[in-house]
Amino acid sequence: MDRREFLQAMAFGCVAGQETVNAGSTEQKVSIPVNSKFARKLLSEHRIQKIETRLLQDRYPRLVGRNARLGHHGRGGQYQISILITDKGVRGWGMSHGPDEQVKKFVGLQVSELFDIEEGTNEDALLLDIPLHDLAGAILGAPVYALLGAKGPRKLPIYSGAIYFDDLDPEDKPRGIEGVLTSCQQDYEAGYRAFKLKIGRGFKWMPREEGIKRDIEVTRAVREKYPDCLILVDANDGYTCKDMMRYLSAVADCDLFWVEEPFPENRDDLLKLKEHMAKIGCKALIADGETRTERSEKWWRYGGYSQRHIDTLFALAEEKLVDVFVLDLGIVGFTNWRRIMPELEQSGVKASPHTWGWIPRPFYVAQLAAGVGNVIIVEGIPGKTEGVDYSAYKLVNGQIVVPDEPGFGLKLV
Ligand SMILES: [Mg+2]
Known part of the structure; x- marks a missing residue:
């Protein structure tokens, strides 16, 4: 080869193969691939209590220059993340461009109302697509790839x-x-x-x-x-x-x-x-x-x-x-x-x-x-x-x- x-x-998974492992979790042990019924139940037991936003700053190792069309790309950009916290104190975070006013309405909802283990994030909550995947993983004690x-x-x-x-x-x-x-x-x-x-x-x-x-x-x-x-x-x-x-x-x-x-x-x-x-x-x-x-x-x-x-x-x-x-x-x-x-x-x-x-x-x-x-x-x-x-x-x-x-x-x- x-x-x-x-x-x-x-790329087609022929070499590394699939493995069944236990995800490292503090509370729950979830086998991989994740059992959907079990996952839905756990996600329904958490409600979004708080949504915080924060700005992050990247630092490239050097000034990144020009390409064929664009000028200098700089030393790293700034962007927004959202941090989701459930009523049981579990957190998930990720990049999100949603303004605070647009995500406020999700406070109080069950995580299962925003995210499904098989379907991903509900259309309504796509501003929090990445944070919700992270949160679901945190609740289930499983890496995102296992949810997928x-x-x-x-x-x-x-x-x-x-x-x-x-x-x-x-x-x-x-x-x-x-x-x-x-x-x-x-x-x-x-x-x-x-x-x-x-x-x-x-x-x-x-x-x-x-x-x-x-x-x-x-x-x-x-x-x-x-x-x-x-x-x-x-x-x-x-x-x-x-x-x-x-x-x-x-x-x-x-x-x-x-x-x-x-x-x-x-x-x-x-x-x-x-x-x-x-x-x-x-x-x-x-x-x-x-x-x-x-x-x-x-x-x-x-x-x-x-x-x-x-x-x-x-x-x-x-x-x-x-x-x-x-x-x-x-x-x-x-x-x-x-x-x-x-x-x-x-x-x-x-x-x-x-x-x-x-x-x-x-x-x-x-x-x-x-x-x-x-x-x-x-x-x-x-x-x-x-x-x-x-x-x-x-x-x-x-x-x-x-x-x-x-x-x-x-x-x-
Ligand atoms: Mg390209």
Whole structure:
């Protein structure tokens, strides 16, 4: 089994296998997969007593630079979390964008009125989707992946999604390729064994030909320095089909794992690209679908993505022109991801929910992946969040190991 086959086998749970374990709980012992009837009863015995909101601040390990389209990504953002506390003193928390006034109405309700073990969060309470999954896990003494059925592997490949155009910074004294290699090394030392390189420097930051040349040089330099690591590339739709074919020809021996958003997705160009890839022996997967050009008018099972966007993606997947959907974790929504994963699986398409740029999100995806399977690799975000303890999760041999702690296993400190 080569590296690629191993990863694909892992994504389908063929390697790690499923295990039946007892979740570490203070009060209750719940076997995995969780018994729904038992779980519903326990959830009905807790009422929401208090909902607190707090702001968290992420700290990336360095200034994250530009990609093909966007300027500097900064040193880590600020975002809101909600902390749910039940009348029995159990807590659950997670990212949530809901304003306080909109969630007040849930105080006094049974947890089972907001969340079902098999269905996830009720439509009404989706503002608290992540906190409710964490709370249900805390009440049941079970990790989120167990609530989801424990269908996927507990060890998942993860890549660093924080390698941007570091060769172009600082702007007054650009470091060149060494800048990118330094970022890779920092993430390698943090445990990553897969890097996603941003490409598309010629879209707006460099003259086109120079940009393509630099993209090629960077890719080759990272491959040379890290022969044992996976390399993914992401053009943020900043290439033309013709230029992407030239780029891929020039890095054909670099064994790219995937090419993400090479250009705005369309059948003709993807067909040409795939034919070209076959000709040059490039086995990279095509990952697409993150960027939306329109919003859905109402929330549906693909959340805020439009039906047209999703239909296009599935049509492309059917022709094997797109292999991995990188739809965003939050735009689809956690509960929706639970429901749509079987549809992706049936269509022979893998998932890797987009997580950039909030540090808790890769951990949510790791639980989703261990819970419902079909996630080929997790987008990781190196760094720390002030006031959060992520230590239950370990990176071992480039894989993230999903812990047996209740809920998401992330602690507020
Ligand atoms: Mg992307």
